[in-house]
Amino acid sequence: MKKRLYKLCAVSAMIWAISACADSGHLHQNKFQQSNAQSARWEVFEGNGKIKKMATTLVDQYSQSIFDEGSPLGMAMVVIDNNQVIHRSLGETYRGSGVRPRQDSLIRIASITKLMTSEIMIKLAQKKRLKITDPLQKYTYDGVRIPNYGTGQPIRLYHLASHTSGLPREQPGGKWGRPVFIWPTQSNRWNWLKTAGINATPGTTAAYSNLAYDLLADALSKATGKPYPRLLQEEITHPYRMKDTTLTPTPSQCARLMVGVKSSPCVNTLAAAGSGGIYSTPADMQRWMQQFLSSHNQLRKQTASREQGVYFKRADLTSITGMDVAGQADGIGLGWVYMDAKDDIPGIYQKTGGGGGFNTYMAMIPEQNIGVFVVMTRKEQSQFTRVTSGVNELVAALARNHSQI
Helix, strand or coil: CHHHHHHHHHHHHHHHHHHHHCCCCCCCCCCCHHHHHHHHCCCCCCCHHHHHHHHHHHHHHHHHHHHHHHCCCEEEEEEEECCEEEEEEEECCCCCCCCCCCCCCEEEHHHHHHHHHHHHHHHHHHHHCCCCCCEEEHHHEEEEEEECCCCCCCCEEEHHHCCCCCCCCCCCCCCCCCCCCCCHHHHHHHHHHHHCCCCCCCCCCCCHHHHHHHHHHHHHHHCCCCCHHHHHHHHHHHCCCCCCCCCCCHHHHHEECCCCCCCCCCCCCHHHHCCCCCCEEEHHHHHHHHHCCEEECCCCCHHHHHHHHHHHHHHCCCECCCCCCCCCCCCEECCEEECCEEECCCCCCEEEEEEEEEEEEEEEEEHCCCCEEEEECCCCCCCCCHEEEEEHHHHHHHHHCCCCC
16 A cells, blocks of 8 residues: 555646646656766767768668568668768669658658657747646546546556556557558547556556557647648648658659558558658658758757656656667657667767558657658568667667768
8 A cells, every 4th residue: 555655645746747847848757768868968079071871881781681680572762860861772662663762752650650749749838838747637528527446546648658657559459450550540449448447557667659649649639629631731741841751641742652561552651640641751850850950050959858858767667668679768758759878979868650551760869960760561471670779779770880980
């Protein structure tokens, strides 16, 4: 009983701290995150010709190795290393095409979508349209009562974004074999919540949840009175000039969609707008990833540190489920997973995605302005674990390359 009471008090104290910081225009950063931020200078590393040439060589070597060992059908990679941007593609856009993926090939970014959802939440909080500590109940639909664990701790928006809400990974009842990202719809979700329960006090465990992110998108729409696709356009795709990033692809965009094994049809994915439905291109993902990294002609965006903040250390959670796909999750953020620094390599922020015949991965060392995005289409023998581990090795190698100057 005392142990349980201690956990509840700790959760209450954390909520108070986050809320207090949000009120003053700053998001909560625990000591874990602050120690990282204090050592980060966010300066652009100019390097020299030799360093830049070595970076290109590393990208060539690792991209080929990742392709060979991961065995995708097609693969595109975008690497940002300070002022240097490198695109690589291997394989083919669909079986038998003989055409390599291009920068404008349409792709599914799958669960990397979640990072854009949390970005919208942070930007709306900055504009005082909501607080990330707001209970989900504040933005309910049709008078639905949001379930709780009987502890007096409601599900809050940042719980949805950090996979600590206690909600399941997927809403029960979906039809097996259906195309991805078309169910459950908004009405399905909120009707299910009428009789649903959660399996833990929010903020005490981390368990990956697609459902939570779609509910978060619903809440952001309710908070602003705007359809979610409009929020996506206003806060992300229009300001970053991401012309091919959408939930409702046109026929001409669909004609550019890469195709893998068991691919889903190119249809609108509004049902999963918050969790995984976004279509994009390697070129657009370069523009989005660049916002987290400084270069010679722009500083990283104002909200980057808040979006990549670490809200829960692994040691502070009673359990973690579904968060260690690309490496041990030492810290949980708003969609982002943080892996601790090891030896001479700074910590890595990363996120995986998969669905509809695609796998995606993004890994970043923002302090050194290093970021890698990779997308692959699957075939029968594909090994996504070799893709994620290879990308982690690449960003580490690029970081070591900086130390050669």
